[in-house]
Amino acid sequence: MAAAGAAPFLPAVLPAAARAAASDRPDFPLVQGGAAVDLFVDLADDPAVVRACADLQADVERVSGIRPRLLHDVPEKAEHVILVGTIGASPVIDRLIAQRSLDTSRVTGRWEASVTQVVDRPLPGVERALVIAGSDRRGTVYGIYDTSERIGVSPWYWWADVPVEHRDSVTVPAGPFKRYEPSVRYRGVFINDEQNLTTWSNRNQEPDKNIGPRTYELIFELLLRLKANYLWPAMHPYSDFFNKYRENPALADQYGIVVGSSHPEAILRNGVHEWDPWAQEHLGADGSLPVYDYTVNPEVISDYWRARARQNAAYESSWTLGMRGLHDTALETRNATTIPEKVAVMNDIIADQRRTLAEEVGAAAEPQIFIPYKEVLDLYNAGVQVPDDVTLIWPDDNHGNIRQLPNETERQRAGGNGIYYHLSYWGRPRSYLWLDTTQLSKIWQELRRIYDHQVDRMWIFNVGDLKSIENGLSFCMDMAWEVDRWGPENVEEFLVEWAGRQFGRRHGPEIAAIRTEYYRLAAQRRPEFIDRGIFSTVHHGDEADLRLAAYRKVLARAQTLGAKLPDAYRDAFYELVEYPIHGAYLMNLKYYWADRNTLAVRQGRGAGVNRFADLAEAAHADELAITKRYNTEIAGGKWDGFINPYPSQIPKAPGRPSVTRVARQETSGLGVAIEGNETGTDRPLSFSSYTRDRRFVDVFNTGFLELEWSAEASHPWVRLSASGGIMTDQTRTWVEIDWDRVPEGTHDATVTVTGGGQSIDVPLHVLNDSARERQRARGFVESHGYVSIDAAHFDGQVARGGARWRVVRGLGRRTGAVEAVPSTAPPITDDFTARAPELRYRVRFTGTGTFPVTVFRLPSLDERGQRRVAVALDDQPVTVLVGQTIATGNRGDAWARNVEEGIEKLTATVTVADPGEHVLRLFMVDPAIAVDQIVIDTGGLPASYLAPPESYHPSFNPDPAFGAGLDTTNE
CATH class of the missing domain: 2.60.120.1620 (Jelly Rolls)
Incomplete structure (x- = not known):
């Protein structure tokens, strides 16, 4: 039970992939009566398992404040003990299997499977044991981290500051609890476009390095807690390449992480950093610097690859075959200009690389992968011969759409098929590096499609700097482990469960609803893709304004919920929920006001022009302020330098939009702009008894002095939200129809706006088919x-x-x-x-x-x-x-x-x-x-970015909502 004053949150719940059998046996205590149960692991087991046991030791202390002892000899006498080991590597585990005390069916001999089970009298002198046994080293590690999550330690406890609820007594169910082998064998991430991660790492982790072992240790641990097993490390010029520090590949192996390399980094070589020094040491006979072109320097390049293969042969690695240019550029082939010639060169490259791996690494040189990315896909389709035991990695279009799926022949390959999929991207036509904005249902649809085409050997996700992709990455890893768990009708339930694991189950549904709406708005346009003139400010009730009203509503929901959370949860909530919504809202808001500023100039406004300019610049300032808060205040400034929509070395999110200002004139004058018209009133306001619309009329001042105005309708069934007053810049008044009073049929009406000695008529076109016809439709x-x-x-x-x-x-x-x-x-x-x-x-x-x-x-x-x-x-x-x-x-x-x-x-x-x-x-x-x-x-559709609001339908849309938006300039 929770200690007095502890936050009233339930412990974490586990994915369905971890199967727990019902049991009437009492729970197993990890901590009770102020003491923690000892934890045993044999030092003969794999180092990855021994190391992970230290994490479980720390996790029990995080929950209870009491640190269990980590033993490497079985205690002679104990009431309770935790026994951890790998089948075939731990004599204790093998003994339990031999005496049929431990059920390892569907675990033994499988890939990364595990069982967690309470065993009575497992060993002489031991009354009861919680046994965690894995089919291989990572299976055991995942079983360990399953236990950590069961007692309330989120995989994101460090990377997203998710708090660990304190409990005086800590127990786990007796089980058995099995995690069967995953749907996808290799599941991992590509750390890419990592300038922000580099800045943060150098500033906070390793002042003498631009991403080094201390940072990678944190990344390795997160991957394992998410049940991932694979990494393409950071590669760009502003970070240190992975193999620069020889501790890195050794650490990865100690953690149990398979390290590979991306599409331009053949045989674990980072061309951005490593080619020039290598070339300097291998000058041509004439003293020239060799170029990275296999048709010109095959021997030098082959030796370059061989050196790394020899250097990393002892580690569990993934070997990328093929070739692209340096720094993710197209393949250079000076002496091969046609497609058939380039295909022949690629075939020679692959054959050379295969010989090198066979000679330097041997049978352990697996998996080997070939990534037909961009121009390499054209070469592959033109006839590149990839050996059957090599895994084909199919890329998306960098925006979440898989470009090409394997055909029947490719699905039969011994090496199988995989994907390279972007949750973050730098490049054409626009980059999205700042926030996690890809709908989970979109991810599910594409991943389900590729899995149905037997693409199940390797899934790699480009996660950019990692920090902003917490939600999306968690979903991808969950799906990679158990692809059948989520379907078209329940993808949103992942959000409920995931949010419940971070913030308590009772908050899961509300956070899921908030995130779902956030994703929906991003699906209309990613905040990184916003620009001038995208959304209409004059059609469909001010399309842009209504969209921002939706942002404002979901932000208010998030802030209201965040204010209710205990203080310990505020930082995690800001990072995972509030900041992404607030940032996306402000990015859209500043461009909305900038568009209104531009429109105001065309409409001949006075004070309104400058007012909209002020609002645009204020929104940009607010965006900078919340980002500064993230970096300098959240978690005590832990993320200093990490959150930055505008990194200097890579394409940025939209910045500060330009605005226009006009000189103050000591005048006033009446102007009117109505919905459907950028200027004037030529397009009448349209009203239908089916959709029962609201339409806006902007009454504005052409000068800067106060202006008194009034509005009057020609018919009593025309209603106005405002009928007059005094304004400086503008008033937006809403026009509605009283459908109980308007006669049946088609009617024309007028709203007359008067002020400053002027009078302007606003035309209305009203169709009333009667309430009876509406019900019969x-x-x-x-x-x-x-x-x-x-x-x-x-x-x-x-x-x-x-x-x-x-x-x-x-x-x-x-x-x-x-x-x-x-x-x-x-x-x-x-x-x-x-x-x-x-x-x-x-x-x-x-x-x-x-x-x-x-x-x-x-x-x-x-x-x-x-x-x-x-x-x-x-x-x-x-x-x-x-x-x-x-x-x-x-x-x-x-x-x-x-x-x-x-x-x-x-x-x-x-x-x-x-x-x-x-x-x-x-x-x-x-x-x-x-x-x-x-x-x-049918003849009246105006040009706009979004589709118009859904038409009336008696079942699906019986009460269309046309509410006021965000415009706050009314005075």
Whole structure:
């Protein structure tokens, strides 16, 4: 039980991958009566196991304040003891198995499996033991850390300052508790674009190093607590390369971490740091410096690789084959210019590397991997011969979309297949290095797809500086261990469980809801991708303003919850929940006010121009202030130098937007700008009894002196949120319709705004189909010249040919998207109405015509195939829409636009011959297509970044919400 005054939080809960059998036996005490149970591990066991036992020793002390003894000889007499060991390496464990005291079924002989079980009278003189036994060294280590997590020590206790709740008595269930072997064999991270980590490490960990052994020890421990086993270490010029300090590979081996290297770092060589010194020692006969080009200097380069293979042969390593240019640049082949010539060179490189590894490392030189990244993928597809026992590592497009999946032949490879997947990225078209912003449902969808294609040998995740990716990385490691645990209907439950493990179960649902909304807003546009003029400030109730209102609402929820937490949890909550939301909000906010500043200039405003400039600069200052707080105040300044959206050496998040100011004029004047118009009132305010909208009217001052104004409606059923007053810059007034008073039919009305001797009429167009018609409507109803549909809100579906559509919650820009599954289904290229799985949407049109229909699909890729979906209205011919399949890596093209916006817009037309109800049909053509929204433009759709608000639907959207946004300039 918790000590007096302890925070009322429950101990951690474990992933489902750790299976616990029900037992009526009493729990095993680790600490009771002021004493801790001794912990035994044989020194003959692997050093990784012995070292991890010291962590369990420290974890028990973190929970109870009492440190158990760590023994290396079995006690002659003990009431309770913890016995830790690896099957085949620990005589004590092997004895328990031989006497059938320990159940190791589905553990012995498996990869990284473990069992934790209470055994009565396991040894002479010992009454009861908690036994932790692993199938291999990492299996034992994971069993140790499972116990740590069970008693309340989060894997993020150090890296995110998650507190450990104090308990006077510490127990664990009797078990047996088994962790079966993982879904993916090698699971790890790439520390990359690590300038902030380097700054922090040099400033706080190792003043004489730019990431050294002390920092890597912390990283190794975190990886093991997350059940990872693999690392590509930091590689850039501003950090020290991993093998510079020979303690690093030795430490990794002592921890049990497999160290590999990224796509430009063949045979564990870091070209950025190591090639030039090597080249200086191997000058040509004429004194020239050799270039890193295998077609020019094969012997020098081969010897360069051989030296590292020999140096690291004793460690458990992963060996990257192939070649790219120095510092992640394209392959240099001065003497090979055509694709076939380059393919031949790559084949020679791989053969040379294989000989080197066979001679220097031998049979231990595994796994070997080949990464067809960027231009190397083109060479691979053109005929590079990768030996069958080498693992193919398939990269995404750097933005979370897997570029290419293995075909049937590649799925049969002895070496298997893996992925290299980005949770953080520096490069084209834009970088995202600052915050964890990839939706977990998006990650799940892509990882599930690749796993279904038998990509299960190795998963590597680019986590940038590591510190901002806590949530996403935890999910990836959880999924890599037990891929079937999470499905399309419960990915969000991971957030509930994960947040509960960090902050207590009772707070899990609220934190999960907060994070889900944060991810949804980032799916509309990552905060690092924000720019001028992205979101509309004039359409759909001020699209940008309403989005910021959603940010403000979720931030308020986070801050309210954070204020309720005990003080011990405040730092972790700020790091994991509040700062990412607040930072994303402010990044968007400053660009919103900058856009309003630009618009105000066009509208001829006076004081408002400067007011919006002030607000933009204040938002930027606030963003800097919360980042400073993170670095200098949170956890006592522990993270000094780590959190920085604007590192100097790499592409930055959007900075301080420029703004315009106007000179003060001692004048005043009336101006009006209404929703749907950048200037003036040409586009009337549209109102429908189905959507029951609110529309804004900005009444503004063209000068700087106070202006008295008033507004009057032409009809009594037109309601105004403000009808007059005195202002300096602007007032936003909202116009609504009293639907109980307005007559049925179509009406034109006016709001007249008066001030400063001027009078301006605002036109209104009102359609009232009556409450009766509203209740009788089926499906989505056209209003305002468009129909907007959330794809997950279908009225019916038909599964065909073993394939179907399913809803993936938390995916896309709204609350969920639909995905065609299974991902391994064959494409449907003809006879769609008989063969293709189908979704049906009822739509009520008010008029006739041929109208554009736009399908918003998530921009998944398939560089060997197609990305197609099809639509039809009623029984009309089916139109196939073809999406982008190639990741070009360029700026400004279709692929770049798709990854920036998080969707691809595919457009066809449908013909409505008669007004009334129709059925819009969506067909799968290629599997794994995910669709977020569908919009039909019937003649009134304005240009905006987001799809318009969802149309009225009696079941899915019976009460459309059109609330006021964020505008705080009213006076």
